Amino acid sequence: MGGPFDDLTETVFADKTVLTESYQPETILERDEEIEAYSHALQDVLFGRTPENIFVYGKAGLGKTAVTKYMLEELREEVPTRESADNLHTHTANCNGRTLFMVVRNLVNRLLPDHASPFPERGLGTGDAFDELYRQFDRIGGTHLVVFDEIDHLEDANTLLYELPRARANGHITDAKVGVIGISNDYTFRQTLSPKVKDTLMETEISFSPYDAAELRTILDHRADHAFVDGVCDTSAIAKAAALAAQDMGNARQALDLLRVGAELAEQNGETPVTDAHIETARERVQRGRVTNKIRDQTEHAQYILEAIANLQTSGEVPARSKEIQRTYEQVADSHAASPLSTLKSIQDHLSDLHMLGFLRRHEQNKGLSGGQYYEYELDLDPALVLETRTEIAKHTE
Known part of the structure; x- marks a missing residue:
């Protein structure tokens, strides 16, 4: 009986590290x-x-x-x-x-x-x-x-x-x-x-401004020359990864992730060359992974606030004011046996940061002399993904 790695005899990658975040290129392009x-x-x-x-x-x-x-x-x-x-x-x-x-x-x-x-x-x-x-x-x-x-x-x-x-x-x-x-x-x-x-x-x-599609294409072409075995990646797949990343965030890291994950999918399925279809399939996996990692990178209390807004959004109670979010946040912190932040100002500071980082949508309300001016917030993410990520993090910290 053969071993589990017996069939793994070929790879599309010549140097996979070239497509990772940790790689430091010798030449900086488009900057x-x-x-x-x-x-x-x-x-x-x-x-x-x-x-x-x-x-x-x-x-x-x-x-x-x-x-x-x-x-x-x-x-x-x-x-x-x-x-x-x-x-x-x-x-x-x-x-x-x-x-x-x-x-x-x-x-x-x-x-x-x-x-x-x-x-x-x-x-x-x-x-x-x-x-x-x-x-x-x-x-x-x-x-x-x-x-x-x-x-x-x-x-x-x-x-x-x-x-x-x-x-x-x-x-x-x-x-x-x-x-x-x-x-x-x-x-x-x-x-x-x-x-x-x-x-x-x-x-x-x-x-540093976002890259456009042409700039990302130049970067990916250069990396692909070093990353792949000759002939295993269509030029159209490189163009597709560059275009998708440019449409989203103009982010080289995202473009590299799309190309790498697309190539991994092709390799797993025994399919060459890497095509547009592989890049398109990689898109959802990359987006999901990036959001999850961004949530994990936030401080403990910022994550509790995200969890609170996800709960409010799931029950149809958004957009919500900071006071409403604070009440739910305190319940979330208690559920994790953590001492909640004590002031509304600290909650508002976190909400402002999370909005700046792209986690939240913020709506300005002006009710005039009777109600004053204030912000309301809702997630700019899938609340199910936030709650799923928080569950995973909590599991590993217990």
């Missing part, structure tokens, strides 16, 4: 304007000057992180060839799901010498962590570029963006130079910052 803007913003590093602060904006999958990695790698290669440039050190911190203390502590621990004890998790505060971070910057010297990915997810971004860019001016750092690169999915993130931070940050803004 020439953003690369040029980045180059101008980083040029001070080459002349030994304090680097500009940079903020990169755009929805997920538009190449922000890939371009940032590419530019920092190019900068690291260029710095040793410039007499005026100081030694360059780059650091990256993902802010999603982390407190400011956790982010700063993690940076400190990566900078500490090998023989040093890690910065403690308890007993010291965020101010202590910043003090140690400054000591390590000065100990190492040179120029430090610190990338804060998903900075819009950091609750205390104001403190971070007031402290680090002003560290040298305030005398916390004397020997090192520090620049901040913030990456945000929220185009309105700057509006959430305090006036004093806005006034002192003086950052360069680089905005």
Whole structure:
């Protein structure tokens, strides 16, 4: 009797990783304007000057992180060839799901010498962590570029963006130079910052717009050349994946997922080449998977709010005001043995974030002097998918 893998002798993929999110391309396509803007913003590093602060904006999958990695790698290669440039050190911190203390502590621990004890998790505060971070910057010297990915997810971004860019001016750092690169999915993130931070940050803004179908086609053609065995993927299938992604979000990640999953379906069915039909079949699977992953990426209480609105939507009680959502949210939190957020303002902040991320539709109501102005919300997703995802998450956290 043969084994379960005996029939798996051929594959359509030459290098499947080329179609995954983690792949860092050697060549960045269709982002020439953003690369040029980045180059101008980083040029001070080459002349030994304090680097500009940079903020990169755009929805997920538009190449922000890939371009940032590419530019920092190019900068690291260029710095040793410039007499005026100081030694360059780059650091990256993902802010999603982390407190400011956790982010700063993690940076400190990566900078500490090998023989040093890690910065403690308890007993010291965020101010202590910043003090140690400054000591390590000065100990190492040179120029430090610190990338804060998903900075819009950091609750205390104001403190971070007031402290680090002003560290040298305030005398916390004397020997090192520090620049901040913030990456945000929220185009309105700057509006959430305090006036004093806005006034002192003086950052360069680089905005990444969605790709069109032609740009996505160029990216997919280049990836397909490396990803597939010759002759196993129709050019029309590549065009189909590019067109579908452009119609939806203009998202390269989505286009790559469509092409990869379409090829997986073709391989599973023993069918070659990969055709438009495989891409069309992959569409529903990719959309469902992406929504599920987006829900999983939200904070615990944001997920409870989504679950609450899904319950309201299932029973036909939407659009709903924030007060109505709060009541159902409290019931959901109780059902998961969690302490609910105590203020309506905190619920409204989460609703605003979820609307910005595309989970919710928001309707503005103006009832004049008698009723005032307020928002009502409903899901912009299938409520059954939200509830199904929440059930799965709850199962794995029990």
